[in-house]
Every structure is written in C-alpha cells, then in structure tokens.
Amino acid sequence: MIRKKAIEILANEIGDQPIISSNGFMSRDLFESYEKKSNFYMLGSMGLASSIGLGIALKKQKQKIHVFDGDGNILMNLGSLVTISSLKPKNFIHFIFDNQSHESTGGQPTNSSKIQLEKIAEGMGLKTFKISTQNQIKKIISKIKNMDGPILIIVKISNSKYRSSRVDIDPPNIKNRFMESLKK
Amino acid sequence: MNEKSQRKIFNLLVKKGVENFVGVPDSTMKHFIDEGLKKGKILISTREEEAIGIATGMTLSGGKSLVFMQNAGFANSLSTITSLVQLYQIPMILLIGWRGFLKNDAPEHTKIGEVQPKLIKTIGLTTKIIDEKNFTKICDWAVKQLEKKKFVGLIIKREDID
Numbered sequence: 151m152i153r154k155k156a157i158e159i160l161a162n163e164i165g166d167q168p169i170i171s172s173n174g175f176m177s178r179d180l181f182e183s184y185e186k187k188s189n190f191y192m193l194g195s196m197g198l199a200s201s202i203g204l205g206i207a208l209k210k211q212k213q214k215i216h217v218f219d220g221d222g223n224i225l226m227n228l229g230s231l232v233t234i235s236s237l238k239p240k241n242f243i244h245f246i247f248d249n250q251s252h253e254s255t256g257g258q259p260t261n262s263s264k265i266q267l268e269k270i271a272e273g274m275g276l277k278t279f280k281i282s283t284q285n286q287i288k289k290i291i292s293k294i295k296n297m298d299g300p301i302l303i304i305v306k307i308s309n310s311k312y313r314s315s316r317v318d319i320d321p322p323n324i325k326n327r328f329m330e331s332l333k334k
Numbered sequence: 335m336n337e338k339s340q341r342k343i344f345n346l347l348v349k350k351g352v353e354n355f356v357g358v359p360d361s362t363m364k365h366f367i368d369e370g371l372k373k374g375k376i377l378i379s380t381r382e383e384e385a386i387g388i389a390t391g392m393t394l395s396g397g398k399s400l401v402f403m404q405n406a407g408f409a410n411s412l413s414t415i416t417s418l419v420q421l422y423q424i425p426m427i428l429l430i431g432w433r434g435f436l437k438n439d440a441p442e443h444t445k446i447g448e449v450q451p452k453l454i455k456t457i458g459l460t461t462k463i464i465d466e467k468n469f470t471k472i473c474d475w476a477v478k479q480l481e482k483k484k485f486v487g488l489i490i491k492r493e494d495i496d
Contacts, residue, residue: 170391190394194417198387201379205356205391208377229380233388237377325422329394 151284152310153247157218158183159284160245160305163291164216168206168332171218172199174254176247178314180218188331191317191324197226200234200244207239207299210332214241221248221262228270231302235274240298244276249307257309271302282306335490339466340365343473347400348375350477352427354392356385357402362431362492367402382407383414390424398480400427405434405450406443415457425480428459428487435491443492454487461487 153175161169161184168188171177176199177191192199203217224230224246234242250263271278281290281303294301317324344355344366355370356377370376379385382403389399403411408430419426433439434447454461460479464472472488479486 192418194421195383195387195414198383198390198414198418201384201387202391202394205354205388205393206395207391208388209354209392209395209397227381227384227387230384230387233377233379233384321422325394325424329396332395 151282151307152312153249153253153307154179154183154310154312154314155284156247156287156305156307159287160218160291163288167214167216168328169216169218170199170203170206172196172220172223174220175314176218176220176223176254177317181317182314186331187327190328191319193317193321197223197230199223200230201227203244204230204234204237204239204242206332207242208237211239211241213332214243215239217242217244219244219246221246221250221267222252222260224267225260225262231271231274231276234300235276238275239300242300243294244300244302246302246304247307248304249309251309253309268304276300276302278302278304280304280306335363335464335466335493337365339469341369343464343469344369344373346470346473347477348373350473351398352400352477352480353397354389354399355402356389356392356399357429358382358385358404358407360402360404360407360431360433361496362404362433362490363402363429366429382411386411386414386419386426389426390418390422393424393426398425398477400429402429402431404431405446408450409446409453412453412457415459419485420457423483424485425483426485427476427480428485430461430487430489432489432491435493436495438495439492459485459487461489464488464490
C-alpha cells in the first residue's frame with residue numbers, strides 16, 4: 151500500500167476532524183486526497199507535526215487531534231514521544247507512515263528498518279498498533295473510536311513514483327482557516 | 335536578574351493573559367521558571383524546537399504563548415523560527431537567556447553570546463532587553479505585540495558568573 155492510498159482511506163474515516171500533516175509528500179498527499187480547512191499542512195519545520203498536534207490536543211481537549219507523521223520526521227524528534235507519553239492527552243492520535251525512507255528527498259534510507267519503533271512507543275506507555283493493509287486501517291479506526299489516547303499507529307507503507315501536487319495555499323491562510331475550524 | 339524581578343515578570347505576564355509557557359530550562363531565568371512550576375503553568379520539553387512546536391499548537395488553539403530557552407537553544411531553533419513561526423505568522427514571545435554576554439562567561443557560551451545580536455537581526459526578529467528596571471513596561475509591550483499577532487523576543491542578560 152502506498153502512502154497516498156493509506157492517507158485517502160484514513161482521511162475519509164477521520165472526516166472533518168483536525169489533522170496535522172508533516173512536511174514533504176505527506177502534506178501533498180493529504181492536500182490532494184482530502185483538502186479541508188481543518189488540515190494543518192506543516193510545510194517546513196521537519197519533525198514538529200507531533201509537537202504542534204500535542205499543543206492543540208492539550209488546549210482542545212474535547213476534539214480528537216490526528217497527526218500524520220513519517221518515520222523520518224519522528225526519528226528527528228523522538229523526544230516528542232517522551233513529552234506526549236508524559237502528558238497523556240486522551241484526544242491525541244498519532245499515525246506514523248513508515249516507508250523506512252526519506253521519500254520526499256529521493257528515497258534515502260532512514261534507520262527505522264533497524265529498530266523497533268513500536269517497542270520504544272510501548273516502553274513509553276503509548277497504546278501502540280502496527281498495521282499494513284487497507285482492511286486493517288478500517289478496522290483500527292473502529293477499534294480506537296472509543297479508546298482513550300494517546301494512541302500511536304504505525305502504518306507500514308511502500309514507496310511510489312506517484313507525486314501529488316504542492317500545497318498551493320499561503321501558509322498564513324492555512325493557519326487562519328485552521329484556527330477558525332478549531333472554534334467550531 | 336534578581337529573583338524577585340523574575341518572579342514578578344512571570345506573574346505579570348500571567349496577569350496580562352499569557353496562558354502557555356513552554357521551554358527548556360536556563361539558569362539565567364531559573365526563578366522565572368520556578369515561579370511558573372510552582373503555579374503549575376510550565377511545560378518543559380526535550381528540545382527548544384519542540385517547545386516552539388507545542389507553543390504553536392497552543393497558539394493555534396487561541397491562547398497567548400511564551401517559549402523560554404537559553405541562547406544555545408535559540409541557535410538550535412533557527413530553522414523552526416523561519417519555516418514555522420515566521421512562515422505562518424504565529425504570534426509568540428520568545429524569552430532568551432543571553433549566555434556569553436560577559437566576555438569571561440564559560441567557554442561554550444562565548445561564541446553564541448557574541449553572534450546572538452547579529453543572528454537576531456539577520457532573521458528579522460524584533461527583540462527588547464528586559465531587566466529589573468524596565469520589566470513592567472517591556473511586558474506591556476510584549477503582550478501588546480502578541481495582540482497585534484506579532485512574534486517578538488525578550489532577552490535576559492547573564493550578568494553574573496557562577
């Protein structure tokens with residue numbers, strides 16, 4: 151399963167709820183699959199999607215906050231998992247799309263293939279799941295529906311030659327419409 | 335800066351509506367941080383960029399945010415400042431401890447202490463130095479900037495050697 155397919159299925163299941171997507175192809179795939187005002191496309195600041203999501207989750211406790219992260223991104227900010235698991239926001243759902251590579255910069259390998267990210271997450275006390283098929287995505291969404299977070303779901307994906315288009319919304323506009331959507 | 339002023343600054347900012355205090359500790363502002371910890375209003379992150387990310391999320395949720403760090407952490411955060419805070423125009427106060435302000439500070443601080451003013455100028459960050467005499471006025475200014483949706487820095491000089 152390629153990232154775009156996984157994102158399409160997940161974004162449809164998540165519907166109008168907020169998503170913070172990491173930089174590079176992640177945000178581009180989400181933009182092309184399910185554009186909406188409650189998507190915060192993080193275009194720069196690699197590694198920080200989970201931190202931005204955590205900040206929102208702590209302040210908007212009645213809304214479920216979803217983060218679409220990559221393996222390269224989380225490895226760059228592993229400390230984020232420490233902060234998330236120490237604060238335990240119940241409304242925080244963290245997806246890590248793991249293709250064991252930096253696909254956005256040309257497919258160079260990350261070291262996620264050499265470690266067991268799920269064991270790190272479990273060791274921190276996060277509710278951790280690992281999935282790899284379209285069927286499992288649908289199942290996991292119904293499984294976690296009434297489950298308290300923080301939840302971490304590793305979605306194994308494969309690389310693809312397909313390239314989604316760039317996010318063509320001005321960053322201050324991405325911010326403004328996202329902030330408006332949170333008020334609802 | 336003395337202990338009393340640091341504690342007053344924290345309480346003044348809270349009174350003026352700053353809700354979120356996120357950062358990595360710095361001894362130059364240890365009493366400021368201690369006051370916040372006592373009040374249960376401080377979130378300590380693992381790295382400074384992470385603190386900026388969390389504070390960005392909190393600001394997106396509608397609150398006023400301050401991120402505190404030593405200037406070493408400011409140097410760590412340059413890319414996050416340019417590609418997140420400045421790119422999206424996120425209102426935020428950055429409180430930076432100026433190590434290496436004194437020429438005879440510990441060796442690891444001297445270079446960053448020397449280049450800090452140039453770095454701040456180069457990235458186009460508006461800052462003011464906050465001290466024991468001007469803090470009421472400076473806190474006023476900083477919160478007004480937040481209300482105007484600006485990103486600003488407050489600098490505390492390290493004026494003693496321990």
